[in-house]
Amino acid sequence: MDFSLSEEQKMLKDSARNFLEKECPTTMVREMVKDKKGYSPQLWQKMAELGWLGLSLPTKYGGAGGSFLDSVILLEEIGRALLPSPFFATVVLGGLSILEAGSNEQKERFLPKLANGEVLLTLAITEPNARNEADSITAEAEVHDGDFIINGVKLLVPYGHVADHITCVTRTKKEGKLSEGVSNFIVDAKSPGITITSVNTIGQDKQCEVLFKNTPVSRQDMLGELNSGWAHTDNVLKKAAVALCAHMNGGTEKVMEMTLEHAKNRVQFGQPIASFQAIQHRLADMLIGLEASKVLTHDAAWKISAGLPYRMEVSIAKAWASESYRQATWLSTRIQGGVAYMEDHDMPLYYRWAKAAEINLGDADFHREMIAMELLD
């Protein structure tokens, strides 16, 4: 039993914090909200040089050979800084999809380029019906001369507008069990028939609608076996949920620290408001929520890294983090008052993000149902 970070993980955490404080102040986060690309290619290249993009990839594919847990530590810092970048889309969703189901040839083709920052990936799963479940995958891939033609609409595809390749989750069989009729393809974003449009979201991140109209895709670009894609996608979504928890915990910690500073310095009724127990108890609640969230997230990430069953632990972590992050932003805005509602304050960034992250990859209700399925069905 060991609840501590390794020396390497501590160094990673410290260096990531220093780097992001310098390279990613909140002025930059705001700039990127307005920026068309939504990220800085120079900064992306620096992240590649730091080894962040290939941190958890095997060394034979150009990665650093780190564990999933290492990425989780890094994501805490990324979430703390609200770094606007295709990291989650490319490294987590795109990278994990290929790692999970890709052939050796596909891994060799994409992962080294992912690690050195040459290629941006993303995952197209959600559709306008907005449920990330096998039954709701309707975008169709039909066999055509031994290859496939994709037709359908994908929504909320992160950084789809800049992605080079999109892992698309499609329906390839309509009869029988719907979870056994899903196949995944790595589609070149420049393929004919693809139209990508950015959508505005509460989190002000870059997400897109991706239309596929008679888009051809080669059989060789199928990830895994025909009709067996859902099991892989489900694993990717579970792991990505843990990655998102880490991102959220970083944000929760920053919100708590901002609130603490405010409470210590803000004088009302003749004393710093931090001396009032009503304020203290709310700050304590933020810390309680955060500490539990961190240990639950690390536990799930450790189970994934150690090759143990992790479905239950993932859902417990995401259910908790979804509530503790949002709750922290609620408590914080209550303590900081009107100034934290002003657009040039940092709180609106976190307030928006907390809600978006709560919903993405399953909110607390969704994950509680996942837990119930594990326990009761």
Added chain:
Amino acid sequence: MEFGFNEEQQRLREEVRSFCKSKPWGEVMSEIAPGYSPSFYRKLGERGWLGLPYDKKYGGQSKDPIYEAISSEELGRAGAPVSSLYPTNTLVGELIANCGSEEIKSRYLPRIIRGEIQATGVFTEPEAGSDLGQIQMRAVREGDYYIINGQKMFASFIQPEPKYSIPILMALMAKTDPDAPPGKGLSIFVFENTAPGITCNVLNTMATWKTNQAFFDDVKVPKENLLGQENQGWDCLMRNKVWYWNKGRARRLGNLQRGFDIVVKYVKETESNGHPLSQDPLIRQKIANMAIDLHAVRLLTYRVAWMQSKGLDALSIEVIVKVIHDEAMLRFTNWAMQILGLVGQLQDDSKYAPLKGVVQEAYIQNSLRNFYDGGGPCAMRSFIASYNLGLPENTWGKYLGGVE
């Protein structure tokens, strides 16, 4: 990071679990405490499970705190009558082991480890509850003795009962320097409840068990029974606070798991309107919420034990898990009552009572129980604010000084 248990730890878990399987409890006296059985207690002593954290030289096993957390969790999970483990081993045993003189240690620790003596902490007073530093009970040195006068509240176990088949050892805190401010000038004495001059007024709790209001009139305690240095009692207590909470926590974590298992089985097997309760979406959410609370409490409980084993400041995390756990006990029993619905109110003597009435009993016996051990969630939150977050002191942070 490594969240798993090693082989030896897993073996201990298995051993305790299989020992409890046949329910070798002996006579249980629930009117004294919720599950109190001196004979079972001695059986645990025979197996060495009461001595896990203590030095080998006193008959212990010199194991790190993770081991005791494991055995406590399993005892709780089996529903073993071990309420007495808590005050004895946790608090008093650790106070003696960490602050006592060699003489006190060799006199009491072997008996505690063998399960031959029942011990309890006697601290709370009418004016010293959450604000324990306000203790007024006086101990005045006269020759080779201290003379103790004053009143204590919620002094469980100490009433002289012929039913007890085991002697009661008290660790009592009193003021030895009347001019010292709150939290200072306090000393801890270790002595048995047979000392002349103690009168108990039994207090009935909302549950079946009892506690006491106790009056001490010129009680004579030999000077050798002072624990550690005079006037250093507060620091000693604070240093052992984490032990005090965490070991009881592991047992109640086991209790939570036990309750959870019972409720999960019930909703799977019970039908309503032609469907098992487990298919009701609201009930599914409640069960999931229980699983979440349980997992959070378990991870944090073992994190504290691990921190202690590494000599880290575990208090900062212990106070956090204490709030989550204390409130989880309430949420759990409440959700379980809601799941049972109308018949859930029936007590065990009704043939219609679901689960033999254990849920409504737990709602009364257990839902609030944690609050009364070392401060409720409000005091904890104030403490977290000052100790963890560095905000102005409102609680016992004011008296801290000796906490490492």
